[in-house]
Structures are given as C-alpha cells and as structure tokens.
Amino acid sequence: GAGVSQSPSNKVTEKGKDVELRCDPISGHTALYWYRQSLGQGLEFLIYFQGNSAPDKSGLPSDRFSAERTGGSVSTLTIQRTQQEDSAVYLCASSSIVPGAQHFGDGTRLSIL
Amino acid sequence: GQQLNQSPQSMFIQEGEDVSMNCTSSSIFNTWLWYKQDPGEGPVLLIALYKAGELTSNGRLTAQFGITRKDSFLNISASIPSDVGIYFCAGQLVAGNNRKLIWGLGTSLAVNP
Numbered sequence: 479g480a481g482v483s484q485s486p487s488n489k490v491t492e493k494g495k496d497v498e499l500r501c502d503p504i505s506g507h508t509a510l511y512w513y514r515q516s517l518g519q520g521l522e523f524l525i526y527f528q529g530n531s532a533p534d535k536s537g538l539p540s541d542r543f544s545a546e547r548t549g550g551s552v553s554t555l556t557i558q559r560t561q562q563e564d565s566a567v568y569l570c571a572s573s574s575i576v577p578g579a580q581h582f583g584d585g586t587r588l589s590i591l
Numbered sequence: 592g593q594q595l596n597q598s599p600q601s602m603f604i605q606e607g608e609d610v611s612m613n614c615t616s617s618s619i620f621n622t623w624l625w626y627k628q629d630p631g632e633g634p635v636l637l638i639a640l641y642k643a644g645e646l647t648s649n650g651r652l653t654a655q656f657g658i659t660r661k662d663s664f665l666n667i668s669a670s671i672p673s674d675v676g677i678y679f680c681a682g683q684l685v686a687g688n689n690r691k692l693i694w695g696l697g698t699s700l701a702v703n704p
Contacts, residue, residue, distance in 0.1 A: 520679065520696040534691055569633050580692060582633030
C-alpha cells in the first residue's frame, strides 16, 4: 500500500499474556521507528531500525519489550508478560534515507485487562 | 529523556482567528518538523524545515526554523473547524546513523465555529 500499515488496529488481552504488534512500512523506506502514546500524551520513542539493525533501543521500557525487523521491511514489536501500564497506542513510522519526514501508521490500540 | 518545550499546551479560539505555537530546545537541531494528529489516527506531517532561518508555507500554515537552531514556530492563519487536533513539533539532529526525533508534548487546538 501507499502508507504505513499497522496490525491489529485494536488488541485487548489479559494481563500476563504476550502480544505481537506488526508494522509494514512504506516500500523503500530504510528507517523504521516504534513509539508509544498514552491517552492525551505526546510520543514516547521506543526503538529505531536502520535496515534490519537497531542502532537505538534506548526507549524500550523494560526487557519485556523487544522488536525485530526482517528483510529490511516488516517489523514486529513484542511485549511479553503484559502489564496494565502497557496499555497505550503503539505507533510505527518509517522514513527514507532523507533525514526527517517520518510517516506514521494509525497505530495499534492495546488494552490490558 | 530529552524533550522539547512546546507551548501553549492548549488553545481555544474562534473560527477565523490566527494561531501561533512554538517549540524551544536546549539542544540545536538540523531538522524541525511539525505534525498534526487527529483522534484515532497517527500524526501527519505538515511542514519540514531543514535550514536555520528557513520560512516555509503550506497553504494557511507557515513555519520557521529559528536562526539559533534551538526553536521553531508554527502559525495557522484564518483558522477553520477542521484545524482542530493536536499539533506536535519534533526536532532531529542527524549524527551518523542516529535519526531519532525529539518530540514536544503537543498543542491541543479547539476551534469554535
């Protein structure tokens, strides 16, 4: 497609379960970013990929969070043993080699019961 | 983590009025970006600025990259109801492979028709 695609759009799960969130970036974009946004808040940086490698993982809040990217395209953010404080919207963005201009998907709204 | 100071936090204006919001940083950037986010959607890029002193327009929107490289403003002229949303500034200092954006906390704009 033309834009960044994220799935699922909504996810409700029980505390303690693992979840996987998927991001399909714009074709040809080499950089991919994951953010978290709590209700009414700004964007919290989680991790950045350049190709398949992650030069900056500084935003991952705990070792329960991990992400991978394969083939320089699709990325998966995994949250293990989910906690209620993980509830938020998880946004993915991609950019081309030109600096700046990140293009966002519509996010996955994660609710932990 | 590092954060931009974005103000005002919220604005409530009458349709037809002009709007101004700004972001400041203690660090210098070589890219400033302005985004708008509507409810349930990801942020959408409005204007990208790549050079200190640059003044760029996009329809009724005008943004400037401060000469000190530590600030930027966004103006909206003759506001209309569809301008409602949250506006975010973001700054980027590209260093090697690091393309991480630093985000403001947003300005929430409400327009009274």
